Amino acid sequence: MYLLGIDVGTSSIKVAVVDVNTQKSVATAQYPETEVEIKAVQPGWAEQSPEEWWENTQKAILKLTQTGFDPKKIQAIGIAYQMHGLVVVDKGQKVLRDSIIWCDSRAVALGEQAFDAIGHDKCLSDLLNSPGNFTASKLAWVKQNEPELFQNIDKIMLPGDFIAMKLSGEITTSIPALSEGIFWNFKNDKLAKAVMEHYGFSEQLIPAIQPLFSVHGKLKAEVADWLGLNAGIPISYKSGDQPNNALSLNVLKPGEVAATAGTSGVIYGVSDNLSHDPQSRVNTFAHVTYTKEEQYTGVLLCINGTGSMYRWAKNQFAAQLSYSALNQLAAKAPIGSKGLKVLPFGNGAERMLNNKYTGAQFIGIDLNLHNQSDIFRAVQEGIAFSFRYGLDIMRENGMQPKVIRAGSANLFLSEIFAQTFVDVTGVPVELYENDGSVGAALGAGIGAGIFKNPADAFTHHEVIKHYTPRNQEAYEPIYQEWKAILNKALK
Structure with missing residues (x-):
């Protein structure tokens, strides 16, 4: 039995197939081999095409399925993705503009205005962050500068939500995803009303909220046929790249810490306190294991x-x-x-x-x-x-x-x-031997119930x-x- 992991990175799409029994990768692929361009129309701007992500995802999977394993044995799909990017689609699920990605700085001023207007203490106590230049502020920039386009938005998504939509036709989100966009109120454990009202956003823009480890859609027949997979495979995990990196390193409990030094550098520590930095220099988001009963958060330095x-x-x-x-x-x-x-x-x-x-x-x-x-x-x-x-x-x-x-x-x-x-x-x-796509695959096994719990997915985890x-x-x-x-x- 196999699991498929997709890592939607800034530089490329990486995919891996993991054997459930060994918890090790049996095949990997990347597309393209050269780094994908970041579009910088103006200084401080950074955009990429969601449709190009989808094209590259398909090519990576097709490349992967030619490496000798039986793709029909894949039982679940997981997705990791570059955090904080904004994807907007209309009612026909058509992309309305290029994604404003994580390292784009254009919304900083709007986030600072929101921080002042909502109140520093309220933002930090409820959101655990200032609005900054996160996804909510990026959407506010679109509303302010591209009003006609904004009126046509049906749903907003993060990059991983978009790939899941293309695979399944379904659009969903989760508490960790909403928290990384600064759409989540930790104190009330619900959508951040103060942010939505300040920016003038309708709650209809937010996709259906589901547990992170759950079925977020099933692979459409036409996509399955094209990729050589079975129709109906669940997409059972979606996570931002840094919480996913922590998962792939078995960093699940308070006090455990992960790091990565790819395009960006991150230190990510798990906490059981709803803590915040007074200056919002480091940020706190819901971890992949966050529940109402165990409010595990990830404190992220980027x-x-x-x-x-x-x-x-x-x-x-x-x-x-x-x-x-x-x-x-x-x-x-x-x-x-x-x-x-x-x-x-x-x-x-x-x-x-x-x-x-x-x-x-x-x-x-x-x-x-x-x-x-x-x-x-x-x-x-x-x-x-x-x-x-x-x-x-x-x-x-x-x-x-x-x-x-x-x-x-x-x-x-x-x-x-x-x-x-x-x-x-x-x-x-x-x-450790660690890869975002492998982590996404293991996450899919947790979300599909193939592993009993997150710890069960790391019984072969070893320091190298x-x-x-x-x-x-x-x-x-x-x-x-x-x-x-x-x-x-x-x-």
């Missing part, structure tokens, strides 16, 4: 400019080299990169910096001293420093991780980055590598120098 910064540096300074070769190059430079410092904040306004935008910066370049090795180590160190900066904010809010779990992927494939992350934060890291602090004393003064540079840039 840094826009991590893998995106590393990719930019690669393209500008060593486009011909692989990421593996870059990591080997970085390892040749000493701790501190001979004084070269990097601020990796060039991918939109950063929430942990109070929605300020410093741009990415290289500081202290010595034309007679620094070389490629120093550049790439400095970039990795700058990213690790940004994680430390954000983790300190989480510590201020009561999150005290004793170990952080991460997938052996993206920047954590670099020993320099992984060790620097541990040395700078002072927290050991456990690496462990990092402990080695160079804390060497890095602490270097980090403090970097922090002083950042604070100056923020003034």
Whole structure:
């Protein structure tokens, strides 16, 4: 028996088939191989085409089904997706505009106005966040700037809801999904009336609310025939990429913490308190295991400019080299990169910096001293420093991780980055074989009742590598120098 997981990422669509008995992937595929473009019509804007996501999803699944397993044995489908993106459709389920995705900054001012109008204390106590530039504020931007289009909207969705709609014809949402859009009132455990009224939204725009682990639709016959799957397979799980990453790392209980360093960088800790950061620099959403009885939340630190910064540096300074070769190059430079410092904040306004935008910066370049090795180590160190900066904010809010779990992927494939992350934060890291599409597949098994509970889906979960602090004393003064540079840039 197999499970299919779909990960709707910013750069590509990844899919995986997981064997229920081993809980391991038997086949994976990605489409396209090159990174999907982010459309930036104006500075600070970021859009992608939902229909392109759907085309790429189909191509990825068709590529997957040619890898030798029997696709007819797939029993459930799960979806993970880039968080906070806005998809709008009319009554015929036609997409009305490109999606305004997670790193788009255009709605920051509207979110700040809503924060003031609704009241800071009320927003933080009820929503656990400021409205910021999350999905609700993105929709407000559409209402204000594209009023005719807004009038034709029947339902709003997140990216994963859209893919589920294309697979099944059904449109649903969940409490975790609504919370990440800042549509959920945690205090009253219902739709956030204050946000809806402030922005002038009808509740009819919100899809049917279902448990996250439940059947959100069944695979349509025409789609099943095209993809070589059985009609009627349930879509039994939908989650934002970071809660899904936590699920895939078996981070389910209060006190457990996950991290990822892909296009963006995230530290995500599970809490049983409805807590909030007074400045909304880190954000709290309903975790995948959130229920009215056990209100487990995910405290999320997001840094826009991590893998995106590393990719930019690669393209500008060593486009011909692989990421593996870059990591080997970085390892040749000493701790501190001979004084070269990097601020990796060039991918939109950063929430942990109070929605300020410093741009990415290289500081202290010595034309007679620094070389490629120093550049790439400095970039990795700058990213690790940004994680430390954000983790300190989480510590201020009561999150005290004793170990952080991460997938052996993206920047954590670099020993320099992984060790620097541990040395700078002072927290050991456990690496696992982990993939968002695999996590989505396991989530589908939970939602379909194939696994008895979330813990039952991780009975074969094993650590493959462990990092402990080695160079804390060497890095602490270097980090403090970097922090002083950042604070100056923020003034």
